[in-house]
Amino acid sequence: MYVYNDIDKQLLRERVTQFRDQTQRFLKGNLSDDAFLPLRLQNGLYIQRLAPMLRVAVPYGMLSSTQLRKLASISRDYDKGYCHITTRQNIQFNWPKLETIPELLKELSEVEMHTIQTSGNCIRNVTSDPLAGVAADEIIDPRPYCELVRQWSTLHPEFAFLPRKFKIAISGATQDRASIQFHDIGLQILENEHGRGFRVFVGGGLGRTPIKASLLRDFLPERDLLSYLCAILRIYNQQGRRDNKYKARLKILVRATGIESFAEKIEIEWLRIRDHYPELQEEAINNMQNYFSSPNYQTLDVKTVEGELNRLTTDLLEPSQRAFKRWLTRNTGEHKIPGYRTVTLSLKPTGIPAGDITDRQLQAVADLADRYSFGEVRTTQQQNIVLADVASSDLLELWLAAKQYGFTSANIGTMTDITCCPGGDFCALANAKSIPVAEAIQRRFDDMDYVYDLGELSLKISGCMNACAHHSISHIGILGVDKKGAEFYQIMLGGSAGDIAKPTVGKVIGPSFSAADIPEAIAIILDVYVDKRIEGESFIEVISRLGLRPFKDALYPARAVTLKSNSTEKTLGVNI
Amino acid sequence: MSNINKVGSPERVYKTDKILIKNTDLCNDPWRDSEKNTEKPIYKSVSLCQWRQERGELLTEEWALGITLPADSDLYEIDLLDDLDKIDLISIEFSTFTDGRGFSLAAQLRQYGFTGELRATGAIILDQLYYLYRCGFNAFELSANEDVDIILNALKAFSKGYQPGW
Ligand code: SF4
Numbered sequence A: 001m002y003v004y005n006d007i008d009k010q011l012l013r014e015r016v017t018q019f020r021d022q023t024q025r026f027l028k029g030n031l032s033d034d035a036f037l038p039l040r041l042q043n044g045l046y047i048q049r050l051a052p053m054l055r056v057a058v059p060y061g062m063l064s065s066t067q068l069r070k071l072a073s074i075s076r077d078y079d080k081g082y083c084h085i086t087t088r089q090n091i092q093f094n095w096p097k098l099e100t101i102p103e104l105l106k107e108l109s110e111v112e113m114h115t116i117q118t119s120g121n122c123i124r125n126v127t128s129d130p131l132a133g134v135a136a137d138e139i140i141d142p143r144p145y146c147e148l149v150r151q152w153s154t155l156h157p158e159f160a161f162l163p164r165k166f167k168i169a170i171s172g173a174t175q176d177r178a179s180i181q182f183h184d185i186g187l188q189i190l191e192n193e194h195g196r197g198f199r200v201f202v203g204g205g206l207g208r209t210p211i212k213a214s215l216l217r218d219f220l221p222e223r224d225l226l227s228y229l230c231a232i233l234r235i236y237n238q239q240g241r242r243d244n245k246y247k248a249r250l251k252i253l254v255r256a257t258g259i260e261s262f263a264e265k266i267e268i269e270w271l272r273i274r275d276h277y278p279e280l281q282e283e284a285i286n287n288m289q290n291y292f293s294s295p296n297y298q299t300l301d302v303k304t305v306e307g308e309l310n311r312l313t314t315d316l317l318e319p320s321q322r323a324f325k326r327w328l329t330r331n332t333g334e335h336k337i338p339g340y341r342t343v344t345l346s347l348k349p350t351g352i353p354a355g356d357i358t359d360r361q362l363q364a365v366a367d368l369a370d371r372y373s374f375g376e377v378r379t380t381q382q383q384n385i386v387l388a389d390v391a392s393s394d395l396l397e398l399w400l401a402a403k404q405y406g407f408t409s410a411n412i413g414t415m416t417d418i419t420c421c422p423g424g425d426f427c428a429l430a431n432a433k434s435i436p437v438a439e440a441i442q443r444r445f446d447d448m449d450y451v452y453d454l455g456e457l458s459l460k461i462s463g464c465m466n467a468c469a470h471h472s473i474s475h476i477g478i479l480g481v482d483k484k485g486a487e488f489y490q491i492m493l494g495g496s497a498g499d500i501a502k503p504t505v506g507k508v509i510g511p512s513f514s515a516a517d518i519p520e521a522i523a524i525i526l527d528v529y530v531d532k533r534i535e536g537e538s539f540i541e542v543i544s545r546l547g548l549r550p551f552k553d554a555l556y557p558a559r560a561v562t563l564k565s566n567s568t569e570k571t572l573g574v575n576i
Numbered sequence B: 001m002s003n004i005n006k007v008g009s010p011e012r013v014y015k016t017d018k019i020l021i022k023n024t025d026l027c028n029d030p031w032r033d034s035e036k037n038t039e040k041p042i043y044k045s046v047s048l049c050q051w052r053q054e055r056g057e058l059l060t061e062e063w064a065l066g067i068t069l070p071a072d073s074d075l076y077e078i079d080l081l082d083d084l085d086k087i088d089l090i091s092i093e094f095s096t097f098t099d100g101r102g103f104s105l106a107a108q109l110r111q112y113g114f115t116g117e118l119r120a121t122g123a124i125i126l127d128q129l130y131y132l133y134r135c136g137f138n139a140f141e142l143s144a145n146e147d148v149d150i151i152l153n154a155l156k157a158f159s160k161g162y163q164p165g166w
Helices: A006-027 A033-041 A065-078 A098-110 A143-153 A222-239 A250-257 A259-274 A282-291 A302-313 A319-331 A359-372 A392-403 A435-444 A448-454 A515-532 A539-546 A549-555 A557-566 B013-017 B048-060 B081-086 B101-111 B126-134 B148-155
Strands: A045-047 A052-056 A062-064 A082-085 A091-093 A168-171 A185-192 A195-202 A214-221 A340-345 A356-358 A376-379 A385-391 A459-462 A476-483 A486-493 B018-022 B025-027 B043-047 B064-070 B089-094 B117-122 B139-143
Touching: A006 A033, A006 A098, A033 A045, A052 A098, A062 A065, A065 A082, A065 A091, A065 A098, A065 A359, A065 A376, A143 A168, A143 A222, A143 A282, A185 A222, A195 A222, A214 A222, A214 A259, A222 A250, A222 A259, A222 B101, A250 A259, A302 A319, A302 A392, A319 A340, A319 A392, A319 A448, A340 A359, A340 A392, A356 A359, A359 A376, A359 A385, A359 A392, A385 A392, A435 A459, A435 A515, A448 A515, A476 A515, A486 A515, A515 A539, A515 A549, A539 A549, A549 A557, B018 B117, B018 B148, B043 B048, B048 B064, B048 B081, B089 B101, B101 B117, B101 B126, B126 B139, B126 B148
Parallel strands: A168 A185, A459 A476, B043 B064, B064 B089, B089 B117, B117 B139
Antiparallel strands: A045 A052, A052 A091, A062 A376, A082 A091, A082 A356, A185 A195, A195 A214, A340 A385, A376 A385, A476 A486, B018 B025, B018 B139
């Protein structure tokens, strides 16, 4: 993991001092609301429905046990004993008091953490693959590049007042676990005869206009990464729309310009910049790579270890063994080192808002990380926590320990592993609540055998068009809408981001439902899937084979009849 | 354009309540009032419009020439790049402090080798001074109500940057 040097530490201290001063001037009335607004946003501070909300950056999702313990004590001392993992791998505090925030920031800085650029119209925290460095399908570890981009974008003087927020994601594996094509810039690391570099995607995003990114450049040599980013950001800064915040994201500029002319603009600007811009030196990259070298894996007797696991999970199973087996199947994954597994701690037990974690649990995660995973964890887009380096011989012990803290719901990757934004319970922008809907779905589908039988299925709920839960790239996406002051929910089907070759935005299935009807609507959709699937077909495969038609017919039977009779099928799929 | 200009006073009356910080010192603004009572001022300042219309004449005189650009100017659309070495002052005027375009414009001017005074004017706030300075501005026109010590401190908010800067 990256360790701060003296300069990093110094800059962080200076930032804390700067924000302390800004807060004091604001509280004394010497800094206007209007002026304080972007300043506090660039420090991750929102004023929410009930209290301020403070977002802490977790660069590309990596946390050390020391940082987890600090987050635990901050949750206790400054908040109500818990915090929240966001869908951008960050951490949110929901109840800190404005006056105490400078002190909170100072405490964070003691463990090399901060809230810089976690909101506001600037370059946000870089996100990445939660399995970086350990995934079996990884080509190149993205974390050294993530850290280089993190540093480059941190306190960037030229890009602090962009038309709108700006998000960068980097992936180095065959499967895309970072949804890079739904970011303003998505970088896919690759290696070819020209050396190491990036495939650059641009103009992706979710929100009210979900758009898959366009390919901007097939190969960018790694040495040119920062000057090229500078060119894209500069063009966006100068030419992105500032008159309408709903049209201000890069995706709109790219779409309005057309990818070819946009690429031309970037090329011209880049050539102007490149000669004045320091290249990313091999030495700097190597130095950075050293921070992310593999931990000291033990050489395990893989045969014996796996034999033992097999013994534990076959024949005459006791109920507890069955539970362990389920967990092993659902919540652990392949690792590049034989004998090791990745373990996901589920933050989705029924009835707890997705991603919420208490101070006691944070402490427990720190202990588990120290004991079983080299003192490090990663947060995920799905709002869970990954222990990335667990020896298979430790799995049973780890499971028993994690169980005491409620981390072993064996639902990772299933439909009850619901990703859910804070919604109307916390967020000032919400159209509708999202947390109670997630809970109602979890309660309705409490038969885990049924849930397992459905297989890999993502379900995500956002409380408004801002799409913080990424519902539009979910197999089943639920969006809170406001219908004459009442909370309703629109369902989208068929979104997915994992396949780098064909990421897809889901389609709205039809008129929206009340909160009470959502579990039933989901049940109908799942029945159709179970009915139509052919041997082993996944939910998303059935949708790509059959389209939405059978799902629409089942959900809106009355309409199906009328529509068939006058064959105006096109009117469906539009939100009414 | 700023509200101030919209009022329509060409004489830039508002400048009387402004102070100028240049290269981290409080200075007099030699361009201010230099055109009063004289045909041939030593310091001449013009708008972008005037520059476009009178470029030839403006460049033949011996005066120190200053040009004011709105923050949203497109450097490649205005006929300026070839004459950067003949211009002494470029002021970039911000209509709102959140208009980041002026930051990029300054960085571009420095990138193209402009070595004269690069001044930020208009709606800028103290909390931006360090970033402005790092983008290449070396002069700042601020309200005379601001405390000079606070201004100078704001200019030193950070001791180092991760990015190349000017
Ligand atoms: S999706 Fe909307 S309601 Fe949910 S957290 Fe984002 S802004 Fe708030």
